[in-house]
Amino acid sequence: MKKIFSLVLLTFGFLSTAQDSISLSYYLPQNITYDTTIPTPKSVIGHEVGEWHVTHDKLLFYMQTLAAASDRMTIENRGETFEGRPIVLLTVTSPKNHANIDKIRQDHMALTENGSASLNVDDMPIIVYQGFSIHGNEPSGANAALAYAYYLAAAQGSEIEAQLDNMVVLLDPSFNPDGLQRFAYWANTNKSINLNADNNEREYHEVWPGGRTNHYWFDMNRDWLPVQLPESRARIKTFHEWLPNILTDHHEMGTNSTFFFQPGEPTRVHPLTPKLNQELTAEIGTYHAKALNKIGSLYYSEEGYDDYYYGKGSTFPDVNGSIGILFEQGSSRGHIQESENGVLTFPFTVRNQFTAALSTIEAASNMRTKILKFQRGFYTGLRNEGLKNKTKAIVFGDNKDAAKAWHLAEILSRHGIKFHELASDATIGGKRYEKGKSYVVPMNQKNPRLINAMFEKRTTFTDSLFYDVSAWTFPLAFNVDYNEIGSLANAGKEITQLKELIGGADRQSNYAYLFEWHEYYTPRALNAIVNKGIRAKVAKSPFTLEGKQYDYGTIMVPVQNQDLDAEDLFNFLDTVAKDSKIQMTAVGTGLTKGIDLGSNDFDPIKKQKVAILVGNGIRSYDAGEIWHLFDTRYQMQLTKIDMEYFGRADLSDYTDIIVPSASNNAFDKAAMEKLKEWVKNGGTLIGYRNTVEWLAKNELMTKLKFKKDTLVAKNITFGQKQDFNGAQVTGGAIFETKIDRSHPINFGYKNDKLALFRNTNTYIESDKNSYNNPIVYTNNPLLSGYISEENLELIKGSVPFQAQRMGKGRVIGFTDNTNFRAFWYGTNKLLMNAIFFGDSM
Numbered sequence: 001m002k003k004i005f006s007l008v009l010l011t012f013g014f015l016s017t018a019q020d021s022i023s024l025s026y027y028l029p030q031n032i033t034y035d036t037t038i039p040t041p042k043s044v045i046g047h048e049v050g051e052w053h054v055t056h057d058k059l060l061f062y063m064q065t066l067a068a069a070s071d072r073m074t075i076e077n078r079g080e081t082f083e084g085r086p087i088v089l090l091t092v093t094s095p096k097n098h099a100n101i102d103k104i105r106q107d108h109m110a111l112t113e114n115g116s117a118s119l120n121v122d123d124m125p126i127i128v129y130q131g132f133s134i135h136g137n138e139p140s141g142a143n144a145a146l147a148y149a150y151y152l153a154a155a156q157g158s159e160i161e162a163q164l165d166n167m168v169v170l171l172d173p174s175f176n177p178d179g180l181q182r183f184a185y186w187a188n189t190n191k192s193i194n195l196n197a198d199n200n201e202r203e204y205h206e207v208w209p210g211g212r213t214n215h216y217w218f219d220m221n222r223d224w225l226p227v228q229l230p231e232s233r234a235r236i237k238t239f240h241e242w243l244p245n246i247l248t249d250h251h252e253m254g255t256n257s258t259f260f261f262q263p264g265e266p267t268r269v270h271p272l273t274p275k276l277n278q279e280l281t282a283e284i285g286t287y288h289a290k291a292l293n294k295i296g297s298l299y300y301s302e303e304g305y306d307d308y309y310y311g312k313g314s315t316f317p318d319v320n321g322s323i324g325i326l327f328e329q330g331s332s333r334g335h336i337q338e339s340e341n342g343v344l345t346f347p348f349t350v351r352n353q354f355t356a357a358l359s360t361i362e363a364a365s366n367m368r369t370k371i372l373k374f375q376r377g378f379y380t381g382l383r384n385e386g387l388k389n390k391t392k393a394i395v396f397g398d399n400k401d402a403a404k405a406w407h408l409a410e411i412l413s414r415h416g417i418k419f420h421e422l423a424s425d426a427t428i429g430g431k432r433y434e435k436g437k438s439y440v441v442p443m444n445q446k447n448p449r450l451i452n453a454m455f456e457k458r459t460t461f462t463d464s465l466f467y468d469v470s471a472w473t474f475p476l477a478f479n480v481d482y483n484e485i486g487s488l489a490n491a492g493k494e495i496t497q498l499k500e501l502i503g504g505a506d507r508q509s510n511y512a513y514l515f516e517w518h519e520y521y522t523p524r525a526l527n528a529i530v531n532k533g534i535r536a537k538v539a540k541s542p543f544t545l546e547g548k549q550y551d552y553g554t555i556m557v558p559v560q561n562q563d564l565d566a567e568d569l570f571n572f573l574d575t576v577a578k579d580s581k582i583q584m585t586a587v588g589t590g591l592t593k594g595i596d597l598g599s600n601d602f603d604p605i606k607k608q609k610v611a612i613l614v615g616n617g618i619r620s621y622d623a624g625e626i627w628h629l630f631d632t633r634y635q636m637q638l639t640k641i642d643m644e645y646f647g648r649a650d651l652s653d654y655t656d657i658i659v660p661s662a663s664n665n666a667f668d669k670a671a672m673e674k675l676k677e678w679v680k681n682g683g684t685l686i687g688y689r690n691t692v693e694w695l696a697k698n699e700l701m702t703k704l705k706f707k708k709d710t711l712v713a714k715n716i717t718f719g720q721k722q723d724f725n726g727a728q729v730t731g732g733a734i735f736e737t738k739i740d741r742s743h744p745i746n747f748g749y750k751n752d753k754l755a756l757f758r759n760t761n762t763y764i765e766s767d768k769n770s771y772n773n774p775i776v777y778t779n780n781p782l783l784s785g786y787i788s789e790e791n792l793e794l795i796k797g798s799v800p801f802q803a804q805r806m807g808k809g810r811v812i813g814f815t816d817n818t819n820f821r822a823f824w825y826g827t828n829k830l831l832m833n834a835i836f837f838g839d840s841m
Contacts, residue, residue: 022048022347027147027354029155038069038154041146049147050347052191053139053184053335056085056177062146063090063173070153071095072164078234082215085177087234092152092169094161097125104168105242111372112243112321112379112446121372125165128364129244130357131172131235134221134251134313136179137211139187140329140346141250144353145173151358163365170244175313176213176220176231183211187334195336197343199255203334209620216631217624218822221249222309224316225454225472226823227414239320240416245371246284246323248360249313250353252331256340258298259352260305260328261288262314267463268306272449273318276374278307280323284363291359297352298341309468310453311821319453321378323371327356379446386444394455395428395490396475396482397438400518400551400750403581404825406501407520408478409439411823412454413498418445423492431481433490440491455482457734457784464786465723469732469759471785476734476755479826501581508570509586510559512597514545515577517553517748520825523832524634525580526555530607532572533563537602538747538837543594545587553747553837555605556597557584603840610636610835611651612658615643617666622688625819626658629828646671651678656835661689661817672698680807684838686831689760692802692813700811701804707763707794732759732820733785735795736778743774744837745801748829755783756800757824761791762815763798775801801830803841810838 024040027049042048044065045058067075067090077086097104108127111119130148132141149171152164174180183206190203209217214231223232239247253260263269263281285301292299305326307315314326330339332346364371397405412419422438441451454474461470475482505513515522517538529536539554557573559566570586577584590597610630614623623640630638641649641657647670651657657678667675679685679700687695696704709728716724739746739754746754754775766773777795787795800815812834818827834841 022050024049024147024150026050026347027144027351028151029358032160033156034154035156038150039065041150045146049143050350053187053346054143054146055184055188056174056181059142059146059173059180060086060088063088063149066149066153071098072153073149074098078238079230081178081231083178085181087177087231088173089238090149090171090173092164092171093125093167094164096165097168101168109243111376114383116376116380119376121369121376124372125168126246126364126368126371127168127170127242127244128361129170129172129239129242129247130360131175131248131313132250132353133180134175134249135212135219136176136181137183137206137333138252138331139180139183140252140331140349140353141327142174142180143346144250144350144357145171147350147354148357149173163361166368167361167364169361170238170242172235175235178215179211179213186211191335197336197338199338201334204337208615208618209624213620213624216628217620218628219621221251221313222311222468222821224313225311226821227411228822233414236414239317243320243375244317244322245375246325246360246364247313247317248325248327248357250327250356251329252349253328255331255333255337255344257328257330258300258341259292259330259356260326261285261299261301261356262305262307262324262326263302264305264307264326265303265463268308268465268467270308270310270315270318270453272453273307274378277318277323280367280371280374281325283367284323284325284360287359287363287366288356291355291362292352295351295355297355306467308466308470309472311472312468319450320447321375325360327353329353382447382449386448389443389448390486391443391484392487393443393485393491394441394451394482395422395433395438395485396441396480397422397433398480398750399432399434399437400516401520402437402501403520404478405437405439405480406498407825408474408480409495409498411474412441415450416446417451418442418494420491420494423490426490428485428490429483431483433481435492439495440488442488442491459782459784459786461786464727464788466731466786469785471732471734471783473734473784474823476783477757477824477826479749479755503577503579503581503583505570505574505577505584505586507586508566509588510566511588511590512559513557513573513584513586514550515555515582515584516551517555518551518750519580519582520828521580521634522555522582522748523636523829523836525576525582526605526836527608527634527636528576528579529557529573530605534569534572535562536605538605538744538840539595540601540603540742540744540840541595543592545589545592548585551750552741553744556602558597603837605836606655606839608655608835609639609653610656610658611639611641611654612660613643613646613662614640617643617663618659619661619689622660622817622819625817625822626660626831628822629819629831633828634832647674651683654678654683656684656686656838659685659687659691662691662694664694667694676700676806679809679811682808684810684812684834686812686814686834688814689816690762692762692764692815695811695813700806701802701813703767703804704802704813705765707765707798709761709790709794711790728761728788728791730759730761730787730791732757733787734758734783735781736783737775737781737800738778740771740774743771744840745774745803745830745833747833747837754827756816756818756827757820758800758816760816761794763794764800764802764815766797766799767802772802773799775799803838810841812838812841
């Protein structure tokens with residue numbers, strides 16, 4: 001009893017000390033002096049670093065104030081988040097270097113170009129990009145940026161001056177302004193005067209969706225390669241303008257963890273990453289270890305995290321001749337919390353991040369010439385690779401969908417990858433490519449390894465465990481045709497700036513307008529049309545009219561009996577087509593080869609009112625990706641109904657309700673019955689991922705049968721248990737399906753094969769009636785990525801989609817996410833088909 005009482009006293013004493021005595025000196029090295037003309041964080045934002053969670057507005061204000069006060073710093077605004085917050089960057093170096101900053105950047109970039117052997121790296125500054133808190137509820141990084149920026153501006157003495165003379169620091173104080181603001185609000189509004197370390201305290205349990213993500217609930221640390229979000233686009237532009245030698249990414253992990261720095265798992269490094277990159281990462285790690293030893297902080301390395309997926313901030317630099325470094329700090333998730341390692345205070349987590357930031361620039365300074373030579377050697381080696389490569393170029397495109405190919409080319413452009421227009425229409429490898437809808441990417445350019453990382457298919461691995469996805473092959477994600485080619489004969493002129501896609505109606509008609517469903521933005525057009533009260537129909541069979549072939553899913557807008565006269569209808573449709581980047585064709589007759597325009601094989605399309613369920617029990621990532629798709633791509637209204645008030649919501653006006661991946665306990669019995677009644681009355685319920693299993697369990701999809709593995713661990717020790725189970729996880733791979741193009745779920749797809757992304761082990765058995773299986777995994781389905789042998793057998797012949805009637809309505813299930821991370825353009829239309837054509841299924 002005495003021991004327990006002593007521990008309690010010690011703990012409360014520690015709480016009081018941590019609360020009352022925090023000062024800037026807790027973080028700063030004490031053996032140097034600081035410029036008193038430089039404002040401290042507290043003098044500007046009104047509280048000490050770590051006393052409260054800094055909000056983004058205060059963080060921004062301090063950085064602006066600091067840059068105005070220090071001749072070592074400049075600040076720039078590189079854009080805005082979805083919520084309108086500035087995406088700022090500070091450039092920190094000596095005043096002498098600032099006066100010559102453009103020349104320094106140009107010389108640094110020259111190190112990566114042909115002829116770099118003549119450059120003397122002995123006099124060249126090293127470039128270090130330091131970024132903080134890409135996950136908003138991992139705030140110790142952004143809060144450490146306050147103290148770190150002060151240190152860079154105010155520290156005096158020969159050491160810091162020498163470092164800044166030989167270094168340019170690109171300081172990104174908040175990778176995720178919207179998420180940081182959201183979490184700071186939560187932590188601060190739940191803070192007590194008497195700090196409470198109890199794990200059950202509300203402060204440490206955020207409300208859904210939490211502050212980790214940005215406005216649309218995206219994990220932005222997965223967007224470095226796809227660059228679909230404004231925050232990512234700003235930092236990628238900076239990255240390619242500077243090609244920094246080191247990029248650090250400050251995160252947090254579970255409260256019971258200590259501090260992690262790279263390198264990570266040695267067997268989980270992408271094969272395109274040079275071995276020397278990992279050796280240099282390990283050497284830099286010795287500086288982190290030394291610094292953390294000095295302040296007595298526990299840490300670990302070479303376990304738990306990997307360097308495989310190039311879409312993460314700590315791995316993306318590795319395929320670009322830079323060195324990416326991940327820091328993970330055990331999180332207090334608020335101001336103070338109990339942990340296995342003692343009471344964890346927010347200031348303690350901030351100090352560890354600050355310490356790692358300092359050890360980074362110490363390592364960069366001491367290893368400067370070695371790292372600069374590595375970067376030069378990386379690009380020199382790539383030039384040799386490009387010359388030796390038998391594949392001289394990659395051609396990609398879609399002769400039915402210019403927009404998807406354009407957006408893939410847009411990503412290449414953001415990464416500084418050169419590409420050309422197609423010289424002329426051509427058939428390559430049995431695939432038809434059209435000029436204006438296709439692009440040619442030469443391999444002999446600055447970074448062919450980055451191109452390989454984006455386009456390659458890989459199915460063999462040295463390790464069966466992955467921290468993230470194991471495949472992200474871009475042409476498969478975009479569902480475009482592509483081929484490797486052995487010459488540049490098909491390459492036209494280089495495209496230095498992508499031209500905007502052009503759409504419109506070709507002329508006025510007094511009979512009807514037609515547009516095929518293939519183009520990416522057709523759902524935007526159709527939504528605008530039906531919301532205007534204009535009647536439209538969808539063709540369930542192909543036909544030919546006035547010499548042009550029209551595929552399944554063609555949309556027909558008749559001119560007669562509309563609320564608009566012929567001229568106003570034309571003007572409206574022309575505006576819609578231009579906005580949606582699609583071509584509408586005016587026709588003067590309904591007589592076709594195939595189904596005539598008055599055929600009953602044209603189904604009417606209703607105006608849709610769609611809701612999505614969000615809140616506790618719903619996976620926020622999946623919900624956010626759908627919200628983003630509706631809001632930013634298709635300009636469609638989507639009502640977000642929170643599970644907290646779902647039971648009280650009137651659902652009668654909704655035509656469709658989407659349920660993203662949901663936990664088993666997301667719905668109580670009353671909510672489930674409410675959904676059933678709504679479907680029976682004519683609604684379409686669309687469920688994703690593990691939602692499909694509880695739809696079956698609760699008799700909303702009564703015909704579903706699932707394939708289950710019977711794997712038993714044999715000759716597996718307790719120490720091997722985690723790896724054994726981990727090897728059965730399908731963390732993210734790409735699989736081939738065969739599709740029935742006549743089924744409405746597949747309208748708009750021109751090929752009979754479709755690549756699907758999968759990160760679940762939910763396998764539905766095919767229906768006994770083949771027409772109920774419009775999408776079926778082939779017998780050799782793995783296109784790219786990792787899947788265990790056992791799961792590979794289960795996926796063969798299984799179906800990722802099913803639709804069933806219930807009363808007057810329908811229930812539709814997808815086993816996997818068709819909208820993954822906003823760059824899976826190739827399967828976005830499956831959801832749109834379910835919404836617009838559900839009544840035809």
